[in-house]
Structures are given as structure tokens and as C-alpha cells.
Amino acid sequence: MSDSLKIENLHASVEGNEILKGLTLEIPKGEVHAIMGPNGSGKSTLSKVLAGNEEYDVSEGTVKMDGVDLLDLEVDERSREGFFLAFQYPHEIPGVSNANFLRAALQARLPKGEEIDAVAFYKTMYEKMDALQMDRKFTGRSVNDGFSGGEKKRNEILQMMMLEPKYAVLDETDSGLDIDALKIVAEGVNRMRGPERGFLVITHYQRLLDYIVPDVVHVMVDGQIVKSGGKELAHELEEKGYDWVTEELAVA
Amino acid sequence: MPTEELMAQETVAPWMAAPPVYDNESNLPDWYQKFREESWKRFVNTADPKRTDENWRFADLKKSKFSELLPAAQVEDEAALIDRSEKSRLTDCAAHYVFANNRLIDSDANGLPEGAICLPFGEAIEKHGDLVREHFMKEDRSLGGDKFAALHGSAALSGLFVYFPKGVVCEKPIQVHHYVGGNQQVIFPHTLVVAEDNAQVSVIDMFETIAEEEQTLVIGVVDLVAKNGANLQYVALQDESDHGARHVQINSTRAGRDARTKSAFINLGASWIRNESINRMLEEGADCQIFSANLANGVQEYDQRTLQTHEAQHTTSDLLFKNALYDEARTIFSGLIQVQPGAHHTDSFQTCRNMLGSDKAEANAMPGLEIDADQVKCSHGSTSGQISDEEIFYLQARGIPAEQARQMISLGFLNESISRLGGEELKEFLFRRVEKKFANLL
Numbered sequence: 001m002s003d004s005l006k007i008e009n010l011h012a013s014v015e016g017n018e019i020l021k022g023l024t025l026e027i028p029k030g031e032v033h034a035i036m037g038p039n040g041s042g043k044s045t046l047s048k049v050l051a052g053n054e055e056y057d058v059s060e061g062t063v064k065m066d067g068v069d070l071l072d073l074e075v076d077e078r079s080r081e082g083f084f085l086a087f088q089y090p091h092e093i094p095g096v097s098n099a100n101f102l103r104a105a106l107q108a109r110l111p112k113g114e115e116i117d118a119v120a121f122y123k124t125m126y127e128k129m130d131a132l133q134m135d136r137k138f139t140g141r142s143v144n145d146g147f148s149g150g151e152k153k154r155n156e157i158l159q160m161m162m163l164e165p166k167y168a169v170l171d172e173t174d175s176g177l178d179i180d181a182l183k184i185v186a187e188g189v190n191r192m193r194g195p196e197r198g199f200l201v202i203t204h205y206q207r208l209l210d211y212i213v214p215d216v217v218h219v220m221v222d223g224q225i226v227k228s229g230g231k232e233l234a235h236e237l238e239e240k241g242y243d244w245v246t247e248e249l250a251v252a
Numbered sequence: 253m254p255t256e257e258l259m260a261q262e263t264v265a266p267w268m269a270a271p272p273v274y275d276n277e278s279n280l281p282d283w284y285q286k287f288r289e290e291s292w293k294r295f296v297n298t299a300d301p302k303r304t305d306e307n308w309r310f311a312d313l314k315k316s317k318f319s320e321l322l323p324a325a326q327v328e329d330e331a332a333l334i335d336r337s338e339k340s341r342l343t344d345c346a347a348h349y350v351f352a353n354n355r356l357i358d359s360d361a362n363g364l365p366e367g368a369i370c371l372p373f374g375e376a377i378e379k380h381g382d383l384v385r386e387h388f389m390k391e392d393r394s395l396g397g398d399k400f401a402a403l404h405g406s407a408a409l410s411g412l413f414v415y416f417p418k419g420v421v422c423e424k425p426i427q428v429h430h431y432v433g434g435n436q437q438v439i440f441p442h443t444l445v446v447a448e449d450n451a452q453v454s455v456i457d458m459f460e461t462i463a464e465e466e467q468t469l470v471i472g473v474v475d476l477v478a479k480n481g482a483n484l485q486y487v488a489l490q491d492e493s494d495h496g497a498r499h500v501q502i503n504s505t506r507a508g509r510d511a512r513t514k515s516a517f518i519n520l521g522a523s524w525i526r527n528e529s530i531n532r533m534l535e536e537g538a539d540c541q542i543f544s545a546n547l548a549n550g551v552q553e554y555d556q557r558t559l560q561t562h563e564a565q566h567t568t569s570d571l572l573f574k575n576a577l578y579d580e581a582r583t584i585f586s587g588l589i590q591v592q593p594g595a596h597h598t599d600s601f602q603t604c605r606n607m608l609g610s611d612k613a614e615a616n617a618m619p620g621l622e623i624d625a626d627q628v629k630c631s632h633g634s635t636s637g638q639i640s641d642e643e644i645f646y647l648q649a650r651g652i653p654a655e656q657a658r659q660m661i662s663l664g665f666l667n668e669s670i671s672r673l674g675g676e677e678l679k680e681f682l683f684r685r686v687e688k689k690f691a692n693l694l
Contacts (some may be wrong), residue, residue, distance in 0.1 A: 051649050091646040095664025102505035105650040142664065159650060226460060
């Protein structure tokens, strides 16, 4: 059995509307895949279903993460098992400091009775924050509370760097970022690329993929992957627009 | 006996047979003896809170009824209480006092700045009678607790007198433990803090019961006086037994020109509490901030009434009260902002937020505004809601189990008002106490 995040024939709906209509996709460990698609194609739904958001009903299909049935696990279990979602709209948690939040997340991964080494924790966190050019004052500030769009996205990447997942899904991490912030975020992701990790980068624009160069690009339309190809597919899409794919589909 | 007469007698029936008598009464000055006698008369002649009284709206009046109260007797094992107080002592405090059932049993005032006076109340009346007299229970406004205040006035002889002369500054808090124990027993702690011009002082009162399952009562009155340019902070942490303990505390704050005050109620324990907080901004530049963080569960009832009175131009105040409610707990918040005639250019804010952790919990809020001046910026509001599923999902998506996520979010919610206080160790200490109660809730 090869290590991968393997999604097969996934059907999911919200309030009776089917959004994912038999989606199949496999991300082998060590690769970066991108999903592009027009608004409303179900990209964000896919990310939320993978994370375990209860607003969505999964009626059919399987998701295996290195052989483990992801859909059988609670939201927090998926995270501890090595799944990570960088949110498109990260939530604000007033009164809970960023440091305490990260610490609790790491603590939850330790066996009962074992305590996090606070000194090592802060050292690691500061290193990662420096890499993301985040001011250290963010450790004491409430999670995402009063953060700008760019600061929130950087905070997502910081969490990913701290939690070191096996598979990470980045949901429109580029939205709301200026070019400098985009480069910093991409650099953070690139540093984590390696044979022990898989990525799924969800984006509407090709711009992000200039900085996080994918191994495979998938096009999603109406709840399904309709086309897959190399990184050049992203450029083709940018040039010709999503209509090109839909027209091509209609012809086929 | 005619029914009418019987009823009249019932409403003014005192809860105690006679005012408490102390060992060292002979040393007390005449003015104080007289004040006690008058207070006792006022107590006897004041009717119990009534349902029709706006100041007691939504309150469960059964909980504010008393009978056969006894002045608290000396506790047997004082050494054990001293040990217990050491365990919750701030490492960096200016002074530390321990009262048990109205008696001072331990103190350490080595860290006080030069010139500061810090004495148990009884001793202060003897040694600094004039200073005490000038500031002791001068507030004539009431938010409904007059009967309690009158009884307190007839009996107050424990608690601390803190006097910081002009320019004396100390950032470290003065920590005071108050223990109460014994069935039907009542203590009357009085805290009087005076910060003269440009002085800075911080005091924390901690209220705890000696044992569980006892019907104890605390009737405390706190007078806070911040003179011109002074900086005064006061915190009351109430963590009494939630089985039978009841707690009444009436705070009165007076802020002079450019004075800054912060006062806070943190309620975790007791079966019923009543907090009243009167804040008067007397001169230009005065700023009063009032905070509360309350974690109520079981059948606890927390009843809080506040007044922010702007009596001069260019004064500011901000109130932030937060309640997290579980099980069948009830909270009542009633707050009034009053901008008096001529108090132009005033900024005054008032916010009460409730987080409901159960369908059966009940949060009542009655915000109010009375504005008689121009160029005023005022806002008041209250919200009640549950923890959003999306917030829980976000924490869970990082590997934190759902129950712990709820706890973190609620704790963060309460921490928002604690974090507005001054003093890192003090804030951390309060946060840990709230956290401890949360841990026991799960």
C-alpha cells in the first residue's frame, strides 16, 4: 500500500444540495497537487469535508490517509492523525492567546501525563515566526483577533509549521495576500515540502502556483475533477479561462 | 394581632438579634460607636428587598432572605488556614493579610513602600481615626443593598485600611485573604483604600469559605478613593463554597481629577451573590473602569448592579462584564450610565456579554442611560449567545478535543475582562483560578 491521501468517488451535500459529485483524487506523499476551478465548483467544500465539518453530509465515497479511513475520525482525531487544513477564513478566538492555542494543539498530541517542554516550544515557535516574518507580539495576542487578512494567513502557515502534518490542504491561502506576503507564505510552504509530506493547494488563481510550483494540477468543475495535468495546465487556464475547460468538456 | 401589624413587623424583622460586640470595643472612638448604633437602627428600620423594587428586578428574593445570623466565632485551626493562604499567595505582593471569621490571623507587610499605611480595620480606627472617618462609608447612593450596607456599618471591624500618601507608588498588589466558616455565621469585611494625589496602589481581596456545605454569609463594603492623578486598582475574587455560601459586596469608587481607577469582581463560588458597584467621576479627567468575569454553574445566582456617574466634564468610564453560564445558573446585570448636567465631553461605555453553555441557564441584562449633557459619547449593550460551532471546529481542526475547545473558548471569553487589569502575575493568577473551576466543571 502506497502512502497517499486517496479520495474516491466522494459525494457530499449541504442542506440537501449535492456539491461534491463523485470526486476522485490521489495525492501521493511527497507531491504537491493543486486544484483550480471556478467559483462554486466545490473546492472549499472539499477542504471542509476532508477536515470533518459537520455541516456537510457525506453520502458516498471514501477518503484514506495512508490507509486510515479519515471519514471515520472526529475532527480533532483527523488533525492528530496528521491532517491539516489551512482555513480560507480563519476564525477569531478572543481571549485565547496564540501561544496557548498552539501549545494546547501540540499538547493534545502527547500521551497522557506527558507535558510539553515550554522552553523548547517557545524556541521552535520563535524560529518559525521569524521565518514567516511575524512579530513576536503575535504570541500574546488573541488568536486571529484583530489580525489583518495577511496576518491571519501567515498564522495558518505558522500553525502548519508547528504541527508538521502528513498532509496539508491550503484553502485559498492566497486570497487577501499582497505579493510580498504571498512570497513569504509560499516560502514557508516550500520549506515544508519533502518526501514525508503531501500538499493540496486550492486556489482560484494561477499566481500562487508561480511560487508554490505544483507537481500536478487538477481542474474542478461542478463537484468533480474534470482535467488533470502538469504545472503548465495552470498557465493554460489563466490564459484561456475556465470556460475553455467547460467548452472542451461539452465537445467531448 | 391584626394582620397588617404582623406584616409590618415581618418586613423589618432584623436578621440578627443584636449588633456584634467585639473584645476591644472600649478602644473605639465615639464617632465610630455612634456610627455603628445609627447603622444598626437603620438596618432594623429598613425593609427587606421587595419584588416591586426596580433594584431587585429578576432577583430570586428567597436567596436574599436571612434569619438567625450569628457574628462569626473564632476559628479553631488558624494554622491550617494560614497554610492554605500561603498556597494561593502571590509571589510578588507588597503585603499579605489573612483574616478568618473577622479576625486577623497572619500578616506580612514587608514589601510596602515607605509612607504607606496598611492596617487591619479595627486598628486603623484607633490609630488613624480621622483619616478613616473622612472616607468611611460616605456613599449615600444605593443600588438596592441599603439594608446590607446598614448591617455592615453596624458591625464592620475586619478587613484592611490602605492609605497611600501623595506620590507613593507601588505596582505590586496588596493581597488580602478573607475566610468565613460556620453555619449561619457572617463576616463584615471592610476595605477602605485611599490613594492621595499621584499615588498608585493595587489591592486584591480574596473570599473563601473554610469548609463546604456551610451556610455562611459575607457582607462586605469597599470604599475606593482616588485623589487627583492617582492610580487605584481593586480586585475582588470570590471563590466560596457553592453549596451554601452567600456573598454581598458593595463597592463605591470616587475618582478625582485625572484619577484612574480599575475595579473588578471575579465570581466563581457561592450559591448567591449580590455585587453593587457605584462609580463616581467627580472631576475633569477622571476615568473609571469596571470589570467582571463570572463563571456560574449548578444553581448559582449572580446578581450585579452598577452605576457609572459622570459628574464633571471630560470624564471617561468603561464597563465590561462577562458571564459564562452553565447548568441552571442565573445572572442578572443591571447597569446605569448617568451623565449629570454640565458633564459635557464625556465618554462612557457599558458592555455585558453572556455566554450560555446550557439551555436552562438564564442571563438577564438591563442596561440603562441617562444623559443630561452635550457632546457626550455613550454606548451600552448586552449580548447573549452560545459558543459558535465554527469556533469549536477551528480549534478541533488543530487536534484539540471538542470539550477542551469549549473550555478554552469560554475561558478566553472571561479572560477578555481579566486581561484589562494591571499586573502580569495578578492576571495570570486570576486566569488560573477561573481555569481551575472550568477543569472541575468537565
